[in-house]
Amino acid sequence: MVQVTERDLAMVEWLGVVRLAEVDAIRWALGAMLGSAEPISTRKAQHWIMRMVEAGLVARARPTFQGASIVWATHDAVGRQPPNLFRQTTRHEVAVATVSARYLALGYTWQRDRRPISILDHQADGIATREGRAELVEVELTAKSTQRYMHIYENYSTRLAREGVSRVAYYCTADADRVVSREADRFIFRTERQRLVSTIAFDERGHWIGNSLSLTASFSSCSVVQDAND
């Protein structure tokens, strides 16, 4: 019989929030649940997945069109329908989970953003919170149109200025990073501009290429900028 611990349940709950994750993200999230900022080994993560599959809490598949196995929490575990792995947005969701797991490892909690409250509102890919500071997180594997950035940034400017959002962080491919930054320069007023940061974290195939420190690195560069302006 498989033993299910508190940590296992916390992991499954997180999987329910992000919907999908690949093994690499599981490594980071499990490390985080052990109180570590480092990922556990791949083998260990795979054993965990096998145990959870046996317990009926997690399901797994390896679509041939992409490298790693995709893992999700079963309907029994979280009461949500299993994700469709063949949708266009699946790669994006997997990438969001990859970023989310690294936030967990840094001691953040992770939630979904609120549903849009108006036609002009924009829903981020997630909210990472630590010590009362909430950060909106976006994963951008392909750049959107200029028009859409105008709307999204207008919305983010408001949330930064009036809704207690401390920062907006983009994790991008090289191409998307260029556009995200350029459009931010155009559309975000200078008093808020420094609080939107973008880093190159994925290659064109959607594989994580940021190092484990890239989140913290962007934090420190952000605070340096703020100090300089204070």
Added chain:
DNA sequence: AGTGAAATACAGGAGAATCT
């Protein structure tokens, strides 16, 4: 102390991508 589950380590296999 004894038992079963989990962690760990190492060897190896399948499949895709790349090279010649």
Added chain:
DNA sequence: AGATTCTCCTGTATTTCACT
């Protein structure tokens, strides 16, 4: 095409851990 390399996944033996 065939060989090679790479990445991700699996089998299994051994050690560690948790519980009664």
